[in-house]
Amino acid sequence: MAKSARPSARQSASGLDQNSARGNGGELHQIAGDETPALTTALGTPVSDDQNTLRIGERGPSLIEDFHFREKIFHFDHERIPERVVHARGYGAHGYFETYESLAKYTRADIFQRVGEKTPAFVRFSTVAGNKGSFDLARDVRGFAVKLYTKEGNWDLVGNNIPVFFIQDAIKFPDLIHAAKQEPDRAFPQAQTAHDNFWDFISLMPESMHMVMWIMSDRAIPRSFRFMQGFGVHTFRLVNAKDESTFVKFIWKPKLGMQSVVWNEAVKINGADPDFHRRDLWEAIQAGNFPEWELTVQLFDQAFADSFDFDILDATKIIPEEVLEPIPVGRLVLD
Numbered sequence: 272m273a274k275s276a277r278p279s280a281r282q283s284a285s286g287l288d289q290n291s292a293r294g295n296g297g298e299l300h301q302i303a304g305d306e307t308p309a310l311t312t313a314l315g316t317p318v319s320d321d322q323n324t325l326r327i328g329e330r331g332p333s334l335i336e337d338f339h340f341r342e343k344i345f346h347f348d349h350e351r352i353p354e355r356v357v358h359a360r361g362y363g364a365h366g367y368f369e370t371y372e373s374l375a376k377y378t379r380a381d382i383f384q385r386v387g388e389k390t391p392a393f394v395r396f397s398t399v400a401g402n403k404g405s406f407d408l409a410r411d412v413r414g415f416a417v418k419l420y421t422k423e424g425n426w427d428l429v430g431n432n433i434p435v436f437f438i439q440d441a442i443k444f445p446d447l448i449h450a451a452k453q454e455p456d457r458a459f460p461q462a463q464t465a466h467d468n469f470w471d472f473i474s475l476m477p478e479s480m481h482m483v484m485w486i487m488s489d490r491a492i493p494r495s496f497r498f499m500q501g502f503g504v505h506t507f508r509l510v511n512a513k514d515e516s517t518f519v520k521f522i523w524k525p526k527l528g529m530q531s532v533v534w535n536e537a538v539k540i541n542g543a544d545p546d547f548h549r550r551d552l553w554e555a556i557q558a559g560n561f562p563e564w565e566l567t568v569q570l571f572d573q574a575f576a577d578s579f580d581f582d583i584l585d586a587t588k589i590i591p592e593e594v595l596e597p598i599p600v601g602r603l604v605l606d
Contacts, residue, residue: 294323312342357448358414360405360462361397362549364556366605368392368419368566374600377517377570378509382421383600391420392603396496396548400451401462406545408537409462410491415501415523417603428521433490434502436586437479447472478587489531495551497562498530506583509570518576518583520569520590522597525562552605561606567597 293299310318318339325337333340367389374383382390397414398405413432418425437447449455450472451464460466464486473479485491493499501523508516532540540547555562569590576583583590 294320296323298322312339313346354403356452357399358397359403360401360407361395361414362552363393363395364552364562364605366392366394366561366603368417368601368603370601371599374509375511377511377519379512380421380426380509381423382419382426392605393418393420394603394605396499396552398462400453400464405462406541407548408492408532408541410486410534410537411462411464412486412491413493413496413499415499417501417523428503430501430503430521430523432493432499432501433482433485434504434522434589435482435485436504437473437482438476439478439585439587443476481587489533492532492534492537493548494530494532495555496548497551497555498525498527500524500529501564504586518571518573520597522567522569523564523603524567524597524599525564526602527563556605561604563605564603565599566601566603567599569595569597571595 310321312318321339321343324333324340326333335341368382369389370383370386372386374380377383382388395414395416395418397416398407398409398411399414400411401409415430415432417428417430419428438444450468453459453461454466454468464470473483490500503521505520507519507521509519510516544550552562569592571583571590575595579590581588
């Protein structure tokens, strides 16, 4: 490590030769003044030497325990982030979540304890199969990912605009995505699953047919994100202060209701304005027509779960709203 020449708390840096310190490699170490912020790691730990790695002896190999060296190289390697495989085309907006009523009976989560409390939020909408430069009105699942900045930390509720998923075992996910993306030998069709690879996969996975019925419906081509539902898809557990748990499914319902476009309309819009959904969201917020959704929950206990002839943890199944009506517990506003 370099010998420190930083002035003490009682000594001013104004009269110090800022080029007087040298590291073990003979390099100059300039010394900043007292008021200059110290270089730190990503976790805020001060860094005394940014030019020399920890070594075994003067000429030995670098030590893996040099966490600043590892972090610096890791940061460098990730300066150019490649496009994500799925949900690459996405756009988001900030807003807030406001609680309608306390859910203290069901959960100890701070965000659901006080009526009327507002929590900062960020939402990212996306398509799934297309790349970052694809079009908005593809017949595709839409991502509906919500991040809530609660007092207890960030809570991410990842979701889609369709309440079920293609598979029930995560080990099939790479196979699903490889099948849904464009043909590997020709790189098309883009942002859609109208090709043999996808349908070969679906034909071999009977569990996927429920999801296929949804994506072949109007839900797969929403008119706007402002007219689109969101679902947590999975079944979660809420745990209260007494360590009692309750099953829950999360559903976001748009205040404007649901609307979709027909396929002929989608094709024309994609040709005229491939950024249609992005533009609609931006212009609505800029005009003060803030998009709004109600968060509703389906709450049930173990006895209710056991009454079904399928596993309620199976993401390819739903609990019909006619059987268990969702309860509004808050609202999400993007402003």
